[in-house]
Amino acid sequence: MAKTPAQRIKKHGAKAVVPSTQAPPVINPTTKRTPAQAEGNGKLVVIAGVVASLFLFWYLHLLTLNQMTQLSDGLAMPDSLIGGFSTEYVQQLHGAMDDDARGQLSYIHKTAGTLFPLIFGFSWLLLVGTNVARKSLRWALWAAPLAFAVVRLWGNVAIDSVLAQATPDAGQVALASTLTVLGWVLFLLSLAGGVLAVFLGRRKSVEARASKA
Template identity: 55%
Template structure:
């Protein structure tokens, strides 16, 4: 027959454990240090992926595309924009296969890079910036960068593949490319601000010791 709690207490004293008491496994508890470590792993993976995609998209693939355009730079690489003359020269130099390759690059690396960078940047800002207004302000730039980059991909493809070249479309595509580069630089600066804020938050307030007698 099972003993009552009173009988167990009388027999075992303070060492008696109620049957309803749950055994807590301390090893499964999520400490702040573990949570911070997991967040750091996510940030490292995102940063590595962003750097790789930037290198693959801008430094490798778009440079290789110049072999299919008679040495003319791709619009994405022109930080200060481009005009109708450059687009017209590209349209004349690139055949249908070259256009298709550029569109494929835009749909793969050209899409993944801004999305991965934007998500990584927003995560880093969320972890390091405690002030809500500053966090939301810094979030704006990577979000705008991702939007501008994705829109620029579509605008460039539409401009190059259009039956007749439209000056307005060229202007929009050029403006989007310049904006995406500008927003990328501002986003990186914002990440620097976030890291500085994170270091100050970890340091905490400085407490002074007792004054010497």
């Protein structure tokens, strides 16, 4: 019959070997991820963000803002005018839209018009971060989507402000127009930066596989 720990200590003193009564630690093998698994999870998040950004772009620019022309006698919304707009155009658009139509545009700016630049900017930060290793280049490619989000949100407010006035201020219209043009430029630069980031990421993967071969 096996002796108890107390009996072992009584017989052998300090030299007694007492078995541990503590339960072994629980090891969850699923909590340990390899670098490849972590990279794969990061890519899934990036893909989801890119898909969401594309959907919001389609919903905002190709669907919702395009449908708004039905409430403005066919005049395009300022957000869609890549080349900007003049004071006369804003005044004409104000006259073509009633209060409900302008309220609808303001609501679009507060919903899809806010979600799109935020989700796009965040997704592009992840896209660049997961594909570009060099810190200086990564920050350079991050600049465009960050600036795009800020400019686009500011532009939403500026457009709503000038459309609310029967006689818009020329300076405010110039600001809204400049923000709109700048937003499109930054959007295109962000797309180009994303393509470059993906290219660099693929080249890095090819070089890594070649070094292991």
